[in-house]
Amino acid sequence: MASVDSVIAALYDTISGPAGKARDWDRLRALFRPDGKMIVHGRNREGVFTTRVLSVDDYIARVTPLFAKEGFFESELARKSEQFGQIAHVFSTYESRHAKEEARPFQRGINSIQLVNDGKRWWVQSLVWQAETDGNPLPERYLGGR
Numbered sequence: 001m002a003s004v005d006s007v008i009a010a011l012y013d014t015i016s017g018p019a020g021k022a023r024d025w026d027r028l029r030a031l032f033r034p035d036g037k038m039i040v041h042g043r044n045r046e047g048v049f050t051t052r053v054l055s056v057d058d059y060i061a062r063v064t065p066l067f068a069k070e071g072f073f074e075s076e077l078a079r080k081s082e083q084f085g086q087i088a089h090v091f092s093t094y095e096s097r098h099a100k101e102e103a104r105p106f107q108r109g110i111n112s113i114q115l116v117n118d119g120k121r122w123w124v125q126s127l128v129w130q131a132e133t134d135g136n137p138l139p140e141r142y143l144g145g146r
Helices: 004-015 025-031 056-069
Strands: 032-043 049-055 073-084 087-097 107-117 122-131
Touching (some): 004 073, 004 087, 004 107, 025 056, 049 056
Parallel strands (some): 032 122
Antiparallel strands (some): 073 087
16 A cells, blocks of 8 residues: 555445445455554453454454444544654544444544555554543544544
8 A cells, every 4th residue: 555544544444334245355454464463452341451462364253243244334533643764653533333324423432553664565563443432532632633
């Protein structure tokens, strides 16, 4: 991918779609370095913070049954980015809906995306996300423009 913007746009586009629509998982794999990780951090049902580190294939296995039953549309609400040389960090505030036309998202949160450039293109090295909760609302500074 030629730019950080194009990687982020492709990431959201690839995981989004109506219930039962097959996602282009090869495209998702192509956004990540082969050793790239997807990491979810948040409270479990017992209220304890947990971190699950997934390979891209682990993520695909985790969400494929869910996406077969439910629509999932994730979009970027706001972004804060930093770049130094061939590394970049993006704090991407997201909203998730079961259908594009839903007025209110069922979930919001932040994707913390670390990218590297190998001299040819940008790759996602890791993506860590945490959903907003009543006890941990999104700060105003992550709801504004770029």
